[in-house]
Every structure is written in C-alpha cells, then in structure tokens.
Amino acid sequence: MKQLAYAALAALLATGAASAQDTTLKMQTIEPSLGQAITMATFANLVTDKLDDVAIEVAGGGAATLHQMETARGNLDMFMTSPTIHILMSKGIAMYKNEPEAPELAKNVQVLMWFPYGEYHFAVRGDSDITTLDDIEGATVFLGPQGGGAYNAAKGWVEATTGLVAGEDYDAIKANWATGFQSFLDGKVDVYVNGCIDPCQQFIQFTETEKIRFIGPEDHEGEAVDKFLGKFRKRAEIPAGLYENQVNDGPVMSNDTAVGIGVRADLDEEQVYRITKTFWENLDGITTDAPWAKALSAEYAAQQLGTAQFHPGAARYYKEIGVQ
Incomplete structure (x- = not known):
C-alpha cells in the first residue's frame, strides 16, 4: 500500500x-x-x-x-x-x-x-451479516459524495438490481471521499463504495488489518438494469483473491464505465x-x-x-x- x-x-x-x-x-x-x-x-x-x-x-x-x-x-x-x-x-x-x-x-x-x-466495489467487513446488496436494507452506506457522479452511479446500481432506494430503504450518509473512507475504517458505516481499478489503495490499506467482503446483487439481469447501464456502462466482475484478507470465494458482479x-x-x-x-x-x-x-x-x-x-x-x- x-x-x-x-x-x-x-x-x-x-x-x-x-x-x-x-x-x-x-x-x-x-x-x-x-x-x-x-x-x-x-x-x-x-x-x-x-x-x-x-x-x-x-x-x-x-x-x-x-x-x-x-x-x-x-x-x-x-x-x-x-x-x-x-x-x-x-x-x-x-x-x-x-x-x-x-x-x-x-x-x-x-x-x-x-x-x-474501475468496478464499483461495494465493501463490508468480512464478518458482516450483509452478504449481498439485497441485504443492505436498514444499513448505513457511503455511496460517494452526494450529488456527484459516483454517488448517483452507485445509488442507481443498487436501485436497478435490488429495488432499494437511498434515503428510504437504507441510509446514504453525507460525506466527502476522505471522511467516507475514514468512517468505514472506524466502523461507523456498514457499507463503503469505491469505483477503482484493482488493486485499490483504500482496500489494500483496509485489508492490512481487517477482513473484507465485496458484495453484489442476487440478480443483475432485467429491464431496470439494462436501462441503468445504458450505452456507456457495462457489467463487470470483481474477482476473488485480489486482497490478502478478502473473504469472497468467487467473483462478484458489479458495473464499470x-x-x-x-x-x-x-x-x-x-x-x-x-x-x-x-x-x-x-x-x-x-x-x-x-x-x-x-x-x-x-x-x-x-x-x-x-x-x-x-x-x-x-x-x-x-x-x-x-x-x-
């Protein structure tokens, strides 16, 4: 790192x-x-x-x-x-x-x-009971700075694949990039989102001391997902084994642009x-x-x-x- x-x-x-x-x-x-x-x-x-x-x-x-x-x-x-x-x-x-x-x-x-x-990484701690995006109902989530492109893309992927709406079904915190990551390090948010090309320095840093799991939706197909992806986004997998303390035993579906x-x-x-x-x-x-x-x-x-x-x-x- x-x-x-x-x-x-x-x-x-x-x-x-x-x-x-x-x-x-x-x-x-x-x-x-x-x-x-x-x-x-x-x-x-x-x-x-x-x-x-x-x-x-x-x-x-x-x-x-x-x-x-x-x-x-x-x-x-x-x-x-x-x-x-x-x-x-x-x-x-x-x-x-x-x-x-x-x-x-x-x-x-x-x-x-x-x-x-880079793939949008939806990350939780390795021992979290959140194992898919469909499980984030009621959770505290950092999607990115509100109003920014990354925030809107992460929010859109969640809604298109799970039907869960930010601010209604889960709490999307207001924070800048530095504060959002620090909140994840401190255990103050359940889910941290960052789009990046692996290996990403934030996840290298986190996994120096803690286990991490990347989560995806139970279903990534359908009209809503196709509409969200549009012309310039595509489905993209996050492989297992990228980081020393990554607990995923298989690839996780996300999106890239x-x-x-x-x-x-x-x-x-x-x-x-x-x-x-x-x-x-x-x-x-x-x-x-x-x-x-x-x-x-x-x-x-x-x-x-x-x-x-x-x-x-x-x-x-x-x-x-x-x-x-």
Missing part, C-alpha cells in the same frame, strides 16, 4: 520540475486519493519524466464537470472527462442547465484517451501527438510499481464514446498504431 501511495504522491507533486521545461500544461483532476486521479497523475508524471520540453502540473480536488468548463474556457489544459458529462455539456442540461454558453464551449474540449473507471483525459481542442497537434505516444510507449515500465496500470490499453483508449471527439494529435497516434 505504501508503495502505491508514495508513487501517487510523487506524481501529484511533480510540478516542481515544471520550471525546467519549455511548455507547462495544467491538469486538474478529482480527489487525489481516488484511483482515477492516480491514473491521471501517473500519466502526467510519466510524460514529464520522459519529455525534456514538456511538463504537466497536476492539481487534485473539485468536480470533473467544473474542470470541463474551465478547460473549455482556456483556464486549464487537461481534465477528467466522461462520455456522459460531455453529452450533458453539449446539450446544456443537468448541471450545465444554468450555463447558456455550455453547448458552444463543449466544442473547445476533446479527448486524449479513455481508461476504465469509461472516463478519460480531456484536453483543450486548441492544444498544438504535434505536442499532443508526442505526449500520447510517450505515455503509451513507456507504460509497461511502470506496471511493477503500479499493477493497476495493466488494465490500461491503447485499444480501450481509442474508442469513440459519446459526443467528444479525439484531439487530432491523439487520433494521429492511434491511427498510426492501428487501433483507430
């Missing part, structure tokens, strides 16, 4: 080398402890280390939906995107309904790569091409210290998802290697 945490911290603090570079790009990502932020920080650190004339500064915290707007306005260079939030921005709906310029601004952001968000690194559309094409090429050509060198990175692939990264278009520099690289 310490190795992963230190690697992530080093990536997030890589900004100190920026002054020695010809070009400094600003990346904003979400809560630094989350797997998606670690993926993006690792991307930034690897590119900065391998290119002499480019540095990517990383700042963590805040909402990806806001970062998308700030990138479109030219205040950031890179951010975490998703197929859904770009569609919402391009239509000026949901969280963008009070932003009249959102549809036009959506043209100013493009995609460099997609990567798996795609997120990505978005960029300003007006970034230089040659620069984005070199950044993209540098990352993928050096990724294999970090998988020993960051085993979760084995889940990343250029084939996955180059998918056309939603309304967001690929930056021409990234598209050139993916076409060059035959994945687009």
Whole structure:
C-alpha cells in the first residue's frame, strides 16, 4: 500500500520540475486519493519524466464537470472527462442547465484517451451479516459524495438490481471521499463504495488489518438494469483473491464505465501527438510499481464514446498504431 501511495504522491507533486521545461500544461483532476486521479497523475508524471520540453502540473480536488468548463474556457489544459458529462455539456442540461454558453464551449474540449473507471466495489467487513446488496436494507452506506457522479452511479446500481432506494430503504450518509473512507475504517458505516481499478489503495490499506467482503446483487439481469447501464456502462466482475484478507470465494458482479483525459481542442497537434505516444510507449515500465496500470490499453483508449471527439494529435497516434 505504501508503495502505491508514495508513487501517487510523487506524481501529484511533480510540478516542481515544471520550471525546467519549455511548455507547462495544467491538469486538474478529482480527489487525489481516488484511483482515477492516480491514473491521471501517473500519466502526467510519466510524460514529464520522459519529455525534456514538456511538463504537466497536476492539481487534485473539485468536480470533473467544473474542470470541463474551465478547460473549455482556456483556464486549464487537461481534465477528467466522461462520455456522459460531455453529452450533458453539449446539450446544456443537468448541471450545465444554468450555463447558456455550455453547448458552444463543449466544442473547445476533446479527448486524449479513455481508461476504465474501475468496478464499483461495494465493501463490508468480512464478518458482516450483509452478504449481498439485497441485504443492505436498514444499513448505513457511503455511496460517494452526494450529488456527484459516483454517488448517483452507485445509488442507481443498487436501485436497478435490488429495488432499494437511498434515503428510504437504507441510509446514504453525507460525506466527502476522505471522511467516507475514514468512517468505514472506524466502523461507523456498514457499507463503503469505491469505483477503482484493482488493486485499490483504500482496500489494500483496509485489508492490512481487517477482513473484507465485496458484495453484489442476487440478480443483475432485467429491464431496470439494462436501462441503468445504458450505452456507456457495462457489467463487470470483481474477482476473488485480489486482497490478502478478502473473504469472497468467487467473483462478484458489479458495473464499470469509461472516463478519460480531456484536453483543450486548441492544444498544438504535434505536442499532443508526442505526449500520447510517450505515455503509451513507456507504460509497461511502470506496471511493477503500479499493477493497476495493466488494465490500461491503447485499444480501450481509442474508442469513440459519446459526443467528444479525439484531439487530432491523439487520433494521429492511434491511427498510426492501428487501433483507430
């Protein structure tokens, strides 16, 4: 766990080398402890280390939906995107309904790569009498920060597969990521939810001293589940044996989706091409210290998802290697 945490911290603090570079790009990502932020920080650190004339500064915290707007306005260079939030921005709906310029601004952001968000892990202590999602009625659950995308996705999966409604059938606590995890460590919540690519640092930390069980629904089929999954989510299994103190004796069904690194559309094409090429050509060198990175692939990264278009520099690289 310490190795992963230190690697992530080093990536997030890589900004100190920026002054020695010809070009400094600003990346904003979400809560630094989350797997998606670690993926993006690792991307930034690897590119900065391998290119002499480019540095990517990383700042963590805040909402990806806001970062998308700030990138479109030219205040950031890179951010975490998703197929859904770009569609919402391009239509000026949901969280963008009070932003009249959102549809036009959506043209100013493009995609460099997609990567798996990671399976949504619904976790309980190993000795808990909660063994499936259908058992959480009356339980205290951390789904993610309320109002955020992770919260809504976790809540939606529970309702679609079990019929249980947050705030009615179980208590969905209000907390940020750090407080939610600490509450689970302290035994103050029954169920902790985190979407991440295994091995996840939160579960590595927890299982250093305690047993853990990942739970899934009794039934993951049906019209409600298909509607929840839509175009951009998919069923995905969490295997047994991932963590030393994991008590599952078989795989657990959950769901996964795609997120990505978005960029300003007006970034230089040659620069984005070199950044993209540098990352993928050096990724294999970090998988020993960051085993979760084995889940990343250029084939996955180059998918056309939603309304967001690929930056021409990234598209050139993916076409060059035959994945687009």
